[in-house]
Amino acid sequence: MKTVALHNLKGGVGKTAAAVNLAYLAAANDVPTLLWDLDPQGASSWYFHGQPQHEKTKNVLHGATPVSRLVTPSPYANLSLIPADFSYRYLDVMLRKVEPPRQALRRLLKPFAGDYALAILDCPPSLSHLADNVFAAADLVLAPVVPTWLSLRALEQVEDYLRDAGFDPSRLRPFYSMADRRRQLHRELIERRPQAMARGLHAVIPYASMVERMGERRAPMAAFAPSDDPALLAYAELWLELKAMLKL
Template sequence: MKTLALHNLKGGVGKTAAAVNLAYLAAANDVRTLLWDLDPQGAASWYFHGEPQDCTAKDLLRGPPSTISRLVVPSPYRQLDLVPADFSYRYLDILLRKIEPPRAALQRLLKPFAGQYRLAVLDCPPSLSHLADNVFSAADLVAVPVVPTFLSLRALEQVQAYFQQEGFDAKKLRPFYSMADRRRSLHRELLERPPRAMARAFKAVIPYAAMVERMGERRAPMAVYAPSEDPALLAYAELWLEVSAALAL
C-alpha cells in the first residue's frame, strides 16, 4: 500500500478538495483507496457523508492496531472507503507524543490496511506539529497545494526548511499550484516564472473555479457532477496521473 498525504502549513489553499478528488479518481481507476480524514474540522468526511464512529483519538492510540479497522465506513463510491474525522483529533498531537518510537505511531496504525488497500490518502490539518512529523514519516508522497501568492509560497518554503531541519526525505515533498487565477497578474507571473521553491512541482495547475466550490453544494467529488470537459476536473485528472506515476501505482 502506498500513502499519499495532502498537507500545507497554510489553510484555505484547496488541500481538502485535492484530497477528495484524488481519492475519488484513484478509486475510479480501480485503485482500492482509503481516505483518512485527520483534520478535526472533518471537511473531507462531510463531502463523503461520513459520520465518526464510537472511538476517540485516545481509544485509537491505546488499543491494538486493529482498533482502527472498526472506524472504516464505506463511501458512496465503489473502491473508496473512509476513516471519518473525529473532533477528538484535536488532541492527536498531544497523544502521539506518548507513543514510542515518537514518529512511528501513524505508520503503525496504517499497517493493518496494507493487505486491503493499494492507496491511503491522508487529509491533514494545516500545521507543523508532532502529527505532521508522523505524517511525513508515514507518507510515500506529500503533495502540497500552493496558491500562486507570496504568502502561500512562504508557507511552502517553511515546510521545505522543516523537512531539511528534521531530516525528512525531501524527495517526498511535491508542491502543485492550486486555486490559480490567470486573470490576476501576480498569479500569471508566478505561474509563468515559478520560484525556486516550486522546482519539483507537479505540472498540473488547479484553477480557481466555481465548479470546485460547488463541491460543498453537492457534497461530492467533482467527477460526480461536473462536465467531463470542465477545466478544473481535467486539471485534477492530470494531477492524478502525475501522482499515480510518482507512487508507481
C-alpha cells in the first residue's frame, strides 16, 4: 500500500479539494483507496458524508481498540473513509505519548495494506508532532501551492523543516493550486517556475467556481461536473502524475 499526504503549512490552498478528488479518481480507476481525514475540521469527511465512529482516539493510538473500527464506507466503490473526529484537535498531544514518537501513524496504517492499494491523508495545516508522524508514514507529501510569493515561502519553510528534522525533502512534491491566470503574478510564476517548485508536478489546479460547488453537492467533482471541465481535467492530470510516480 502506498501512502500519500496532502499537507501545507498554510490553510485555504485547496488541500482538501485535492485529497477528495484524488481519492475519488483513484477509486474510480480500480485502485482500492482509504482516505483518512486527520483535520479536526472534518472537511473531507463532510464531502463524503462520513460520520465518526466515536471510538476513543487514545485507545486506538495505544492499540486497545483496532483501528479498523474507525473505517466507514463512502458512497463510492473502492473508496473507504476514516472520518475526522473533533477529538483530533488533541491528536498532536496524544501522539507524543506513543512510542516510538514518530511511528504511531505508520503503525496504524500497516494493517490496511491487505485491503487497500492507496491511503490518502488529509492533514491539518501545521508543523507539529502530528506532521512528523505524517512525514514518517507518507511515501509522498503533495503540497498545494497558490502561485504567490507568500505561499512559496511557506513551501520553502516546510522543505527546510523536513531537512532539519531528518526527513527526505525529495518526497515533498508541490503543485500549483487555486491558480488564476488572469493575474499577472500567477501567470509569471506558472510560466517561469521558481526554484522552490523545481520538483513540482505539472498539473495546475485552477481557481474555479466548479471546485467551490463541491460544497454545494457534497461530492467530488467527477461525480457532477462536465467531463470537459478545466478543473476536473486538471485533477485528472494530477491523478495520472501521482499514479505514475507511485506505480499504481
